[in-house]
Amino acid sequence: MGLCLRDRELKEKGLFNIKHLAWSHSEVLLCRLRDVCLAVTSEVTNLRSKVSYSAIITLGELFVTLKDMDSEVDEVARVLLKMVWNSPEFVQKAASQTLRIIVENVTPARAMTALMDMGVKSHHAQVRKCAAELLLALVERIGVTKLADTPRSERMAHVAGKLAQDCHQDIRHYGQEMVKLLLNHQKFKTLLEQSLSTRDLEDILTRIKKKVMENQKGERPSVKEPVKKRNDGLKKPQATLSSTKRVKSTSDGRLLHRAKAQVMVPPAVEEMELLQRLYNLLEAKGFQTRMEGVALLQDLCKSSPQLISTNIVQIFDYFVLRICDSHKKVKQKALDVLAEITGILKDSLNPVIIGLVEGITKSLNSKDPRVRAAAVKALEESIAHLDKVSLLKEFSYQWNQLSGQALLDVAERITVLVEWVYARSPEVVQHDTLPVLWSFLENKALPVRSANVRTVATKLASALYEVMGTKLMKCAASKPPHVRENLSKILGW
Template structure:
């Protein structure tokens, strides 16, 4: 029911208002954008059934404005998303992945009032959409993020979702999904940020409330993290929880030893807190690296990049074990205000990728975001290095994960970055389809529909048309007539555009 405020007044012609919204949001005038955002709120409150017909396009346009350089527009866009979640509820399920990614990103690079608004909007999202969708989005975009504030925010809302779902359902999935969940909780419980560790311990308590938690933990938790978990958590849990965690950890250790095929039963060391000389040396190396990468002097930061590259060559295990924390700082150098540092970091990344390979997968989403952001740089050296980093990623990283990360970036990109990323998505289609055809249909097809169905985009421009045509033909080569069948399930506008291209 509409209230008495102007914001809640219905439109006399809501269909026309919906068309106007998309036009205003695509304008370069910030006041027109603000007008469009204001109208979206009115449509959501008073004409939700009309808004539903173009909800994806509207949500995408509003999400794009979250990154608007004018803070007033950005703040208004965030509160508009909050209203969309509040009124459209589970109809927003399909928009959760991209919105969560963008809102979490704002937690790491914005002023305090923007951070507060973004967190509040995520809180409304968690309470409105399907909990499983919210959980997937937060895990994909937040818990492995390079920025500690982003991880903290994601962990806070993830705890709420896990409490909603309950331990029984959380631990009733496949072995792979259970393993991913438990490993994620262990990582959060060990995070460098105190609040994130606290949320991680609370998540662990949620899982431990299940009577068969010990069995799940034995099957899922990584044995190499056992000592760290015990050292950091056993003083944080109490009573029966401590006994249960200790017992589960011990049984996991024994289970891992037996499964490895060893005839000798090795008990866990009792001196968990005893630090070896090797650990002291590694700690000192990391401290020096962190200080150099975070230094105020740009030349010192460049020394930090050189030192990181040297560690990747000579101590890859050290980097792999601390990949998230190290790349927290290194990714900042990929956005460094000083162009020399920015370019050197990108060039170093090109060399790191073939050295680290799969060790980069936990930070792949952030890596892709940092590299693609640099594709719009006007600095020729930075742009060239970003292109090489993207090509190195395709050559040495998991192409399925890379396709997913690049496809999710497309709606939020513009300019040269949009062209380059779309072209690389086309390249990935063939290699990924051979191994996982369903991944191509899940990630690459929506990119094509995005271009063919979004009337706001300048699809008729020659540069856009070239990359979209290449993408469509790459998909047609591997899918054949199934591509046309899939297009028939889209709008007539999409189907017609695809026929014209093919």
């Protein structure tokens, strides 16, 4: 088939032949379906973008024409999702289109599992956006009534809630649309109430209602348009006045005062211009300009906290990118500023907790000691000032994505929050924090691992036992024997 040859033209010809066989003689491919899929998938990451593009298109053809492709979904989806963010634009579009084809041509359950496993958990916004859009299409296709009767219902509710609070606007849109659909079914309504804190769910519902109202009123003008229109509208009447009338207006004190009031730019417009300047600075190409944007946000939080609080979600769509900036100076500055403004904004930051926690925890393993120190400081400030229930849930979720020192840092913060949260929302501790403990204990080598890991695991287990008592042992009863044994050892039973 030519796929094993290095020559680009032969590879493209081989891919073309596979597409042709899929349509005309599919039985030839079916007898070696696994090998064919692996060969084509391996070319998706080819450094020659033309070959990569051809391989992606070929995969789409295979999923359209061949049956029983469910077994190939996981590997193919993993590679295609990677190409959604790490490739030229035309390759990205092809990867997104092929993913749509896959979702439409395999069993919905298989597609949904792949997207939830590899798509929505990605650190890359483009991947999460693609996965969220496809998940929404699947929910609409399956229907909430049918979906509620599947084993994936609880996980679907959790994922929808997470996406609805994502730090990126487009992803939030798809998540909110999912939540809106799920709320039409009583089971999903209950699952969402269990998965989300009351504050988070209310915030999502408020945004959904606001969006519905905005859609009914029609699209609002862009940030720059009102300034232009209002200025034009204010200047033109003055320009058309006769010289006599202009003099008369000037000679009349009251009319002069009115004229001044008319030509003043309304505060709302000034604020919009200021926000637009902030956005432009935060997304600038030069790292020094981005640092200016971070400094401007810091100043605005001190001088105009209400302005920042009112526009917190939109502002942090830009700012959260600086927390994860590729330039360490920008990243450190952003983390330092975040630690400072957390104490100023406090509860106003709750709608953007997910993005903040994700950004902070990514920096905990930084090799730069200054970046790591700034991340630790931001972590401590978040615990001191933000909603602890939401933090515990997000820490527990992010813990699964971490490794090294960051994993231990977050586990220690989870331990700190356990007592406070359990007294108010015991179900959150049981649902989100217990899995962290089980993950520690499921490692059979725990008793002989580093002292730091054992210390952190012991503190977490002790904190949970302190609030749960014998209920912790009842929860552990369904776990494997080595988990129960490790729990007994670290608690000294």
